[in-house]
Amino acid sequence: LNETEQGPRRVEVRSARGPYDVLVGRGLLGSAGQHITERLPDVRRWAVIADDHVAPLYGGRVRAALEERGCDASLFAFPAGEQHKTRGQWQRLTDALLAAELGRDAGVVAVGGGVTGDLAGFVAATYMRGIPVVQVATSIVAMVDSSVGGKTGVDTPAGKNLVGAFHPPGLVLIDPDVVATLPRTERAQGWAEAVKHGAILDRPYFDELAASAPELLAGDADATERAVRRSVELKARVVSDDEREGGLREVLNFGHTLGHALEAASDYTLPHGSAVSVGMVLEARLGERMGVTKSGTANHLAGALERFELPTTFSAATPSGELEGYLRRDKKVRAGRVRMVLLQCVGEVANDGHWSREVAIDSSLDVIDTYGADAGV
């Protein structure tokens, strides 16, 4: 039996609004119309939303696939880039949907990376008090992370993702063939989150990722399909158990406490995946120093991340003095201590009754000083 005969892999995610499917398979974009109309037969009109890189590549194809099934579908594009994940673009898109006279029987198909998924998802969450959304993930970040879990929203001048809503999709479609057009550096950014999945939950997956890094970076569609399936299964399991992050979902924050601080201190010139890559290694060093994380774990992580051409140390460009301010402003800070997810070893999170524990900000800064500035990024 070959892959086509088997059809796409289906992973079910449970959410408060009911279960939804994530389909992963090469060539899936061609049958997008069929999958979408089968799952969401009550939607009469579709707004396909994509950024201006992805709209000409895949937005038109998804729109055509819906029209072939007899649906009314229109394409709405917005300028690509995180700087456009704003309330301004939300307003422009909702106005455009209103001008097109889309009603309560409409649905949104978000075709693109995490920016599109978050922005178009938030449009769907709020338009007419909420219409269905289908996520068609085209970046690795979207495939392994943002398309699953139901978080949508936009950035504000005060910070990223501060205005948004939980709006689980009705369906997620992932066609690994689209990685062909994704720039290599964008692929690497997404694989950082997949390495995180392996590091917190699945040692064999971690090893497999490290071994197939060259194929994954080069955009090999079969290797991408195998890895994306595993990441989707892992993320689906976590968010199905804990959609709103009171428990297990917290493990997904590994690498993100220091990662977010590094990202902010760099004025967002350090991309998120790179920041998380450095953050995971530093948090592992911290865990080792505290005697929580098995020694050698940080170097093991760094070795895998370097295979993805990701940074594992932070350059002297951001002095820890600046970082300190961002760490102290972390919403999880209490009395000079910040909550952090620490590994037991590669593949397992340390749990002492909670999935995260309090770490002194001073020792975090000390680790950054010791290990942070010894190589350029």
Ligand SMILES: NC(=O)c1ccc[n+]([C@@H]2O[C@H](COP(=O)([O-])OP(=O)(O)OC[C@H]3O[C@@H](n4cnc5c(N)ncnc54)[C@H](O)[C@@H]3O)[C@@H](O)[C@H]2O)c1
């Ligand atoms: N909702 C969540 O749970 C969640 C999780 C992780 C990240 N995010 C969000 O995701 C965003 C980052 O996502 P991203 O890295 O995908 O950014 P992105 O959506 O900006 O995509 C990165 C770039 O790749 C382009 N692109 C995407 N797919 C392509 C393809 N197949 N071929 C050619 N070009 C393609 C885009 O046009 C863009 O220029 C951030 O805003 C972050 O907050 C959300």
Ligand SMILES: [Zn+2]
């Ligand atoms: Zn992340």
